[in-house]
Structure formats: C-alpha cells, structure tokens
Amino acid sequence: MAYINTLLIMFFVFCFPSMVLSESFRSIQLPPNVTGPESIAFELATGRFYVGVTDGRILQYNGPTVGFVEFGSTGRNRTKTMCDGITDPDLGPMCGRPFGLGFHYATNQLYVCDAYLGLMVLGSGRRLATPLSTGVEGVPYRFCNGLDVHQLSGNVFFTDSTTNYDLRNASKGLESNDSTGRLLMYNPSNNRVTVLLKNLPGPAGVAVSQDGLYALVSNYNANNTIRFWLRGPRADTYEIINFQARPNNIQRTLVGDFWEAAAMVKQSTQTLVPIGQRISGLGLVLQTVNFERWYGNKLISEVQEFRDALYVASPDVDFIGIYSF
Template sequence: MAYIISLRKVTLLSIFIFIFCSPSMVLSQFFSSIQLPPTARGPESFAFELGTGRFYVGVDDGRILQYNGPATGFVDFGYTSGTRSKAVCDGATNPDLGPVCGRPLGLGFHYASSQLYVCDAYVGLVSLDSGGGLANLVSSSAEGEPYRFCNGLDVHQLSGNVFFTDTSTVYDLRNASKGLTANDSTGRLLKYDPNTKRVTVLLKNLTGPAGAAVSQDGTYVLVSNFNSNTTMRYWLQGLRANTYDIISTQARPNNIQGTLAGDFWQAAAMVKQPTQSLVPIGQRINGFGIVTRTVNFEPWYGNNLISGVQEFGGALYVASRYVNFVGVYSF
C-alpha cells in the first residue's frame, strides 16, 4: 500500500513538473509577439517615440507602420518612394517591385527636430515629420556615387548628425546574396550633417556594412560588417580621430542600437554544432566589443536570422525580415 501511495506521489509530481515547468512554458514567460497587419512582413528595425511607447517599423512592401499599443495596433504612417501606390505595393512580395515601392530598412529619430530618418534600400536617406506620408529625400548619393543599398542608421541626439551605411555600390538588396558570395567590399560608412545639408564619406571599401550606432558622447561609431563577420569602431574625435579598429568577430552582425546605459545591443548569429547552421542571437556589447549578455532567439525564429534587437521599456524588441511579427523579449 505504501508503495502505491509513493508511486502516486511521484506520478503527480511528474505531471506537475511537465505542466508547469516544461521548457516551452518557461520560454513563453519571456517572449511574446506583436502581429503585423495581414499583408505586412519583414520588420527590419525600430524607432521609438519618447514618452508615448509608440514605435515605427519598416516592412517589405515599402510601408512605415506606426504601432499605437494593443488597442489600436499598427496603422500606416508613411512611405519612402514617390512611385509607390497602395494598389500595386500593399502586400507585394515580388522583389523586383522594390525600386517602385521602396524598402525602408534603418530608422532613427532626432527628437529635438521631430524628424524620423530612414534608410531606404533603393531610394536613399529620407526623413519624415510627425505628419508622416511621403518622405522627403535627404540624400541619394555621396561623392558622385549613388547609394545602391542604404541600410543601417543611427542619429546622434546632441549634434543631430545621422550616421548610416551603404552596404554596396555594386549589389542592391535584391542581389545581396551575390554580394555575400563575392565577399563584396565596396560598402561605405557615411555621415549626414543637417546643419550643412552635407553628406561625408567616413569609410570606404567595407565588406557588407549593415548596422551603425554612434556612442552617446559622439566620439566613435560602431559599424557591423555582415559579410566579413566583424564589428569595427570608427573614431570621430580625439587622438585617434579618422581611424578605426576591429573590436569583435561574430557571425553575421547586423543592426546595432545603443542603450540608455551607453552600451549596445547587436543582432547577430552563432554557429550551431555539429550542423554548422546559423541560429539568431542578440548580444549586448560595450564600446570595446566585450559581450556582456547573449540571448538565443532560436526557439522563436528557428534558423531565420534577425536584423535588429533594440532595448526599450525593459524589453528587447526583435526584428527579422523573414517573419510577420515583432518579437518582444522581457528580461
């Protein structure tokens, strides 16, 4: 009889552990998702308003969406291409429509001027005010070379300077895989000064520069090189101004975003053994490239790489071109 009671206790305990402590349920406590509108896909990066909790995201079909919270959800806010039409572009999946519909990638606010800056892969650097609608073209070329693949972006709040990347002068977004295979090294890091309306090329011959993030004090910019799996630090001020160094090596580094604490979150990948497959991760790094935290997003994204990880309101907002939702990881 004692044996039966003991066995019953073990069985009940096993059921309790399975129901309440299974890995899937533990993971679900940390991760949730915000569904995009039915025809939208491929969130690339985010820009958050101060004080409201609203954020903005660009999607595959050329729209910039504004998220207003669970009650309202997403609404159309703006678009980057003057040739875009809702009839042709909304929900479009044909990559050859990119030059017509636009493809917003990097986003960043300059709060003092209420400008939302956007890197559109085909149009170039554009900006929108609080009214949204069609973006204003800021720059489509530098030093006589048109932007072929405007990608990552960050805004220094004190100066208003916009730092952004042109991933390649040869391959556009539709041919990004060819650039990766060819180890293309024609990318550039650029700076737009809103006071002079001038774009300066800071670095050339980069191997797939994707993300860019400026330090809070404006002394350096971090640049992730997707093709060469490296992150570099380019010095803007001080004794080392106009020079750079490699601060980390990590598979497929993409967008980088600063935190209120002065460090950065970077979207990247790690190699999974023994298959050698890539799984998406977010890494918190400092200005020296030292990793202080890593979050593995494989349970929710599988082998789909992520393009951005941004900290806001005690959570990480996760972007990926391969999904139809915005991930939210609480920590």
C-alpha cells in the first residue's frame, strides 16, 4: 500500500508540477533602513549570498548568526553620510544602484549591473566596484539591468533596458512602449562589449544556457521572453518562447531549466500579483508559484533556486524571501 501511495504522489507531482503539496515561507530581514534587494548572487561553496540595495551598497549574508555585512558599493562619489539608508532616486547617480549581480566562480569576481553607472566588477577584498563599461558604440547605458555570467567562457551577458530613460523615469519607457533596449556581452579576455541585439522592448533579465548555445531575455514592456541563439545554425536570430506579464530577472537552475520572476492578473480585482515560473529552454511552463500571500501586489524582481529552496528578491521590500516546497 505504501508503494502504491508513493507512486500516486510521484504521478501527481509529475503531471501537475504547478500545484504544490506543501509549502513554507520565511524571510531574512535586511539591516535597518535598508530596502530594495533587486538581485541575488550566491557563492556555491559557502552558501553565502549577495544583494544590491537601494542606497548603492552590496550586502553579503553570512548566515543567521552574523547576518548581513557591507561587502562593497558602486558609487565612486558615494559617502556613507549622504547615501546610507537613502531611497531618493535623484541620489542614485552619486550613490549607485546595483541591479543585476552574477559571480564568475573560477575568478571569484562579482559582476554588477548598476542601473546608473553601467557594468562593474568586485574582486576579493575590493570594497569599491571597478567600472568596466559605461556605454558601447557611442551610446551610453541608461538603465543597466539584468546580468548573467557564463561560467565556462567567463563572458558576461547583460541588458540595457532603454537608451532613452534612466531608472528615475523608467515608467515613461513603459508608458511609451519604448523599444530601444539592448542585449550586450562583455568579454573579459579583451575587455570588449559587443551589442548582440538592439531595439528590444524593455529587456530586463538574461540567462545563458549551460552549453552557451542560447540566452533567454525577458522583455518587461512587451510581456514576453525570447530565446536568442548565440551559436549554431540559428546564431544571431531569436524567437518569442513565452508570454507572461512583467517578466523580470531569469536565473538558470543546476539541471538546466530557468526560474523567471513575473506577474499574473488576479481575476477578481484585475490587478497584477507576483509569481515565479520555472520554464524550460523552449518556454514551456513547468511550475508556477504565486507569491501574493507574502508580497501582496508588490512585484518581485528575481526567483533563484538554491539548495531546494527559492530565494525571492523585490525592489519594493526590506527582506529576502525564502520559499520551500
């Protein structure tokens, strides 16, 4: 009988992956007066993780005993007196605003997409991020957003959501259906940035497949996700693989599929609520988790799987969520 019950449970999970048998949620509180964790980067060996917050700092989480400590910052003219704890976006160009984060494990470098200051990197023991690129082809980055590091090549893929609006007035880009975003790649071997795609409608997140064959890019303004081919017979072409409201950061899992932060319309109120979706490289939805219970109508920016749990980031809260199932 126990064997039959086990088979039934396995059948249920396999056939209905978006339905959860049991779930739990807890949160890790950020330090006082700190808000806006946009993205998360993990150290695989230690389990420590890093988040960029509204006031320009990058915090390192060292477990419940130590908690968060300041690891670094992006603003070169930043002062603790002027910047620590601020939420004023007008101070962003001075204090910095880290968005996308990604580790290259072989070199132990943390790459950062600062919304105002462009592509940057932090090495071991460095407290101030080093600028790598502030623009390409004569066009400055206006809203450096999502980032992913391909571990085998070391290449850094990132998005510039628009060439017209910075973070302070990004809502205008959404209202005007701005389609000036770009997908870019930084090659650390020659310190060059290449434009892979132009004229994208608000590209937010990016994630590269394990084999480096393609990259998934979420178009926030157009409510879709595309697959851009990096190599092979379809190189330099793309196709839309998924439609979902307000797709944001995308994170690859160890088994090769992806978690994407997004939203869905709540039918009773016709408002958007936050969800995470696990999708395949084909765009097939494998699992959906609704986070409305814990975030209300605050949208999330990232869902990342680590050690059998989902770590959730949102620019509108003061904690990191941990969802277990």
